[in-house]
Amino acid sequence: MIRSGSLVPGTDPAAFGLPAGTALRYERPDPVLQPLLPSYAVLDSDPAVWKGPDAWVLPGWGQLWIVLTSGTVTVRTRKRQPTRLGSVVLYGNSSRAMPVTSQGGVTVVVDLSPAGWARLIDRPADDFRDQIVPLDRFWPPDRVQDLLSRLHASDRGEGVKAILDDFFLSQLPEPHRDEPALADISRWVREVDTPPVSAMVKQLGISQSALLRVANRHLGYPPKLLMRRTRFLRALTGMMMAESPPAQAGIPSGYHDVPHFLRDANEFLGTTPRRFLALPMPYLRSVLRARAMVIGAPLPLLDPADARRNR
Structure with a gap:
């Protein structure tokens, strides 16, 4: 299991209130990236202790999910069709809470702001609302594999932020006109x-x-x-x-x-x-608390305006 917490000084992971058998990290991306990528998260759970359908994803902006576990992860979208996640997927902008079933292990989540979608995906977001699709539909397969390989070779914990920062900064597109x-x-x-x-x-x-x-x-x-x-x-x-x-x-x-x-x-x-x-959602509640502590709001779409300024 990874060590819970954050590289942000003063973060006490005990305050996340994580249930037994789970771990969580939240990180702030490089200031240049924050207007595009509001936050990074690393989710982990011990399959011997914590697994099943008790996790949820709330509606929001798009996300990149990099699944590093060999266990199966499935998500039920608004259309009520269970989707088994591949290694690197894109969550479209969503309008319905989605239950997640996991068999444990590490998943890395990169949040996309609307500007991040415009610059890094540059495909009509309304074509992919409430959908989960392989990222290689938008990026060259070798680029997707590079990201996956870097994270597989990492410690999957404290080293993830530096890897993601380096990856996105090295190939950052020009600003979108919108x-x-x-x-x-x-x-x-x-x-x-x-x-x-x-x-x-x-x-x-x-x-x-x-x-x-x-x-x-x-x-x-x-x-x-x-x-x-x-x-x-x-x-x-x-x-x-x-x-x-x-x-x-x-x-x-x-x-x-x-x-x-x-x-x-x-x-x-x-x-x-x-x-x-009334649903058993202790991990989701911990995720909301952790993000609010580290980033300033429980969800990217609730981030204050100055949270995504270049500093």
Whole structure:
């Protein structure tokens, strides 16, 4: 098993609250990469202690998953089709929580921001929403194999950050022409409230057709759904990370009433918040806590604007 923690000074892995038989690392990428790759994670579990269907991936931006374990890892997407993960896969931007079944071992996850998708994938994100596809559909096979080989040869723990930084910095594409618009749209999507799209169009000074084009191509969905997803996940992760169970009758911030919240829960979870929160998800809760401690927010789409600035 890898050693849990982070290279970020002052990180106490005991505060992650990991269940027995599991380990986790979160790292901040090189400052040049942070606007594109918000975070790196290394997930590990001992198959003799921890395995099965008790892990989940919440909706969000795209991700690269590099599976270093020889054990089987399967994910059920929104279409309810179990997908067995290959060695290096791309998660498309997603709108539904996905259960993961693993037989243990190490997996490395690289988070992609919308700008990261634009620059590193440069394929329409709405063509791959809620899908998991082999990365060699987008990158040359030798490039994918290089990344996989470097990580297989690593300690799979503290050395992963340096390997990923070196790999991505060595072949970083030129900025995409849509990145300035993406930065503005992403900032609006992160707002606590959900202003009408017409207000976004006016404030950003672009046409509605241009807004929809950029959002669908690089963020995977139209702005209204993205704002709803952010609002819901801000409320849900707050409940999941709370030390005491939330009051089920309470109205989360940003919602008019409980039915309003339940409609979004059905959209993004496929069930009610009560049922979802009752599921055994100790590892996911630990992942959320760990990322908030190391990066500043439990999910990339909730990162504050200054978390992805070049410094």
